[in-house]
Amino acid sequence: MNAPVRRLRADRVTLAHGGGGKAMRELIEDVFVSVFRPDGLEDQARLQAAALAEPGARLAFTTDGFVVDPVEFPGGDIGRIAVCGTVNDLVVGGARPLWLSAAFIIEEGCEVALLRRIAASMQAAAEEAGVAIVTGDTKVVGRGSADRVFVTTSGVGVIPAGRALAADRVRPGDVAIVNGVLGDHGAAILAARGDMALSTDVASDCQPLGALVEAVLAAAPGTRAARDATRGGLASALNEIAEAAGCGIVIDETALPLRTEVKGLCEILGLDPLYLANEGTLVLFAPEHEADAALAAMRSVPAGRDAVAIGRAVGDHPGRVVMQTVFGGRRIVDMLVGEQLPRIC
Amino acid sequence: MNAPVRRLRADRVTLAHGGGGKAMRELIEDVFVSVFRPDGLEDQARLQAAALAEPGARLAFTTDGFVVDPVEFPGGDIGRIAVCGTVNDLVVGGARPLWLSAAFIIEEGCEVALLRRIAASMQAAAEEAGVAIVTGDTKVVGRGSADRVFVTTSGVGVIPAGRALAADRVRPGDVAIVNGVLGDHGAAILAARGDMALSTDVASDCQPLGALVEAVLAAAPGTRAARDATRGGLASALNEIAEAAGCGIVIDETALPLRTEVKGLCEILGLDPLYLANEGTLVLFAPEHEADAALAAMRSVPAGRDAVAIGRAVGDHPGRVVMQTVFGGRRIVDMLVGEQLPRIC
Numbered sequence: 056m057n058a059p060v061r062r063l064r065a066d067r068v069t070l071a072h073g074g075g076g077k078a079m080r081e082l083i084e085d086v087f088v089s090v091f092r093p094d095g096l097e098d099q100a101r102l103q104a105a106a107l108a109e110p111g112a113r114l115a116f117t118t119d120g121f122v123v124d125p126v127e128f129p130g131g132d133i134g135r136i137a138v139c140g141t142v143n144d145l146v147v148g149g150a151r152p153l154w155l156s157a158a159f160i161i162e163e164g165c166e167v168a169l170l171r172r173i174a175a176s177m178q179a180a181a182e183e184a185g186v187a188i189v190t191g192d193t194k195v196v197g198r199g200s201a202d203r204v205f206v207t208t209s210g211v212g213v214i215p216a217g218r219a220l221a222a223d224r225v226r227p228g229d230v231a232i233v234n235g236v237l238g239d240h241g242a243a244i245l246a247a248r249g250d251m252a253l254s255t256d257v258a259s260d261c262q263p264l265g266a267l268v269e270a271v272l273a274a275a276p277g278t279r280a281a282r283d284a285t286r287g288g289l290a291s292a293l294n295e296i297a298e299a300a301g302c303g304i305v306i307d308e309t310a311l312p313l314r315t316e317v318k319g320l321c322e323i324l325g326l327d328p329l330y331l332a333n334e335g336t337l338v339l340f341a342p343e344h345e346a347d348a349a350l351a352a353m354r355s356v357p358a359g360r361d362a363v364a365i366g367r368a369v370g371d372h373p374g375r376v377v378m379q380t381v382f383g384g385r386r387i388v389d390m391l392v393g394e395q396l397p398r399i400c
Numbered sequence: 401m402n403a404p405v406r407r408l409r410a411d412r413v414t415l416a417h418g419g420g421g422k423a424m425r426e427l428i429e430d431v432f433v434s435v436f437r438p439d440g441l442e443d444q445a446r447l448q449a450a451a452l453a454e455p456g457a458r459l460a461f462t463t464d465g466f467v468v469d470p471v472e473f474p475g476g477d478i479g480r481i482a483v484c485g486t487v488n489d490l491v492v493g494g495a496r497p498l499w500l501s502a503a504f505i506i507e508e509g510c511e512v513a514l515l516r517r518i519a520a521s522m523q524a525a526a527e528e529a530g531v532a533i534v535t536g537d538t539k540v541v542g543r544g545s546a547d548r549v550f551v552t553t554s555g556v557g558v559i560p561a562g563r564a565l566a567a568d569r570v571r572p573g574d575v576a577i578v579n580g581v582l583g584d585h586g587a588a589i590l591a592a593r594g595d596m597a598l599s600t601d602v603a604s605d606c607q608p609l610g611a612l613v614e615a616v617l618a619a620a621p622g623t624r625a626a627r628d629a630t631r632g633g634l635a636s637a638l639n640e641i642a643e644a645a646g647c648g649i650v651i652d653e654t655a656l657p658l659r660t661e662v663k664g665l666c667e668i669l670g671l672d673p674l675y676l677a678n679e680g681t682l683v684l685f686a687p688e689h690e691a692d693a694a695l696a697a698m699r700s701v702p703a704g705r706d707a708v709a710i711g712r713a714v715g716d717h718p719g720r721v722v723m724q725t726v727f728g729g730r731r732i733v734d735m736l737v738g739e740q741l742p743r744i745c
Binding site: 154332399 | 418419422425442443445454461463465492493503504536539541544546
């Protein structure tokens with residue numbers, strides 16, 4: 056790029072900022088490129104990674120759209136969640152995340168200051184996760200055709216040779232471990248919407264999990280699978296694993312890590328914390344002989360301080376997740392049916 | 401995946417289809433996965449390509465959001481444009497496109513039949529372009545928070561060793577060539593909106609350009625740069641190249657390929673066809689001694705049948721595009737200022 060970065064003078068986004076001309080270039084260069092600092096301004100990023108050329112290495116590729124409402128909330132914003140969510144989709148498959156793309160669909164009238172905060176938040180989260188935002192796009196739609204801003208991130212990473220984290224590798228006897236308390240993201244969004252007149256100090260758990268998974272794989276290389284428990288919560292992640300592996304899963308209600316505030320919120324509103332969304336919480340399955348090593352490795356990194364074993368895979372009831380309740384009974388934990396909370400991420 | 405594909409019984413999308421639970425799985429599996437047929441249903445695609453491991457090969461990565469209105473129009477739909485647009489962003493950089501991701505933001509109430517048509521159209525375009533749609537995501541927002549459906553695609557490709565198409569490589573004397581008539585996409589969308597009471601047979605030029613660029617690079621390996629003339633039209637693509645290369649560009653108005661209908665439409669509405677969007681039209685710069693070879697190669701493939709040289713790069717007026725008009729005068733062709741037509745792609 057030879058020319059200096061164009062400055063954007065507008066306070067709010069207009070349709071002209073989506074038109075492919077000068078106004079769009081100002082928006083892109085001043086608000087996004089100046090923060091993300093990609094190499095060059097071609098329509099594509101051109102990237103080299105020695106890790107991709109190693110024998111047996113595979114490329115991991117994932118995408119997620121983000122429509123969270125409100126766009127800013129305790130513990131994060133739509134930008135932080137867009138980076139962490141896509142990074143975590145890569146790392147739960149054993150990939151080392153490298154590069155992200157970011158596409159913005161912006162409603163006419165959206166405040167430029169909000170976009171600047173989102174871009175700064177994305178860049179900070181990307182640095183925290185050790186990835187680069189290398190390419191992007193902006194579109195603008197008229198008032199009422201979107202809600203402020205939607206962000207879609209895609210991610211590319213490398214799965215080193217020999218790594219094979221996958222839900223269908225889970226076997227009866229494997230131990231299920233979560234890295235921290237459940238439901239903080241869902242509770243934080245619920246409270247931030249304000250329509251429940253709830254006041255709580257709970258912040259979203261929104262965080263990248265690459266360091267955590269690397270630590271676990273170093274200490275417990277036989278780890279079978281990991282899944283981040285986002286939309287649909289822990290219950291949906293466990294059901295997906297049970298179905299893919301063709302085994303049953305039993306979890307222990309007394310072992311589930313929950314903040315008192317989140318537990319209280321769920322009791323007041325009749326919500327089940329197993330279905331509350333998380334944005335920095337995963338469940339993984341390690342073979343029994345490596346479970347202690349996996350747990351210790353998780354606890355050695357900040358994102359795994361509160362790690363705890365919550366149950367195990369079993370040969371009974373294939374495809375089903377069952378919870379041992381505090382009262383000594385058992386109940387089936389189904390996938391989420393219907394909608395618990397729209398626009399949670 | 402062990403379980404059979406879940407069937408979706410709903411006619412319209414509800415908020416539950418975005419909830420992360422059973423309804424979402426039904427929507428994703430029945431409408432998208434059954435058509436795109438990715439390998440496995442993990443949150444990430446895991447991919448191997450020998451071409452990525454070749455010495456000197458680089459990875460190309462790009463993203464684009466699509467908000468075109470109407471979502472279906474003569475010559476294509478939002479799905480076809482989402483595939484072709486991202487494929488073309490890869491190929492104009494000399495990349496061979498391999499894999500796409502697709503993220504859908506869906507408005508509550510959107511017809512499931514529309515989503516099925518879009519998915520089928522995307523798969524057909526992907527096959528035409530020789531790429532696979534390997535991963536995706538769906539989100540649902542309430543009525544009035546989006547407009548039926550937005551699609552964001554990202555693309556990954558390989559740039560073989562030794563290829564270096566880039567705007568800043570253009571040099572004075574290089575010949576500018578376009579592969580076909582200008583403005584069909586913009587004209588087709590304008591007519592399809594119906595609010596101009598215009599009737600025209602013009603269809604969008606929406607098409608993948610991989611075969612065209614491969615043919616050109618085989619015949620004219622010294623080709624400097626290519627740019628698809630999408631939002632902002634040919635004028636904006638040329639201005640970007642002039643600015644990046646630090647040279648001037650002169651184009652000849654009499655050489656510009658335009659359909660009579662598009663010319664007429666522009667005259668009636670006071671639009672400049674140089675700014676009309678295209679979705680299957682590119683401009684490339686070849687060194688003078690390879691220009692005939694590049695032109696012949698373009699004409700040898702269907703997407704280049706109407707290829708024609710339209711001008712050249714010059715040492716004068718660096719960064720500026722100038723048009724020799726039919727009347728023998730000269731006028732500056734600036735970047736698009738403001739907005740010609742919102743939601744063109």
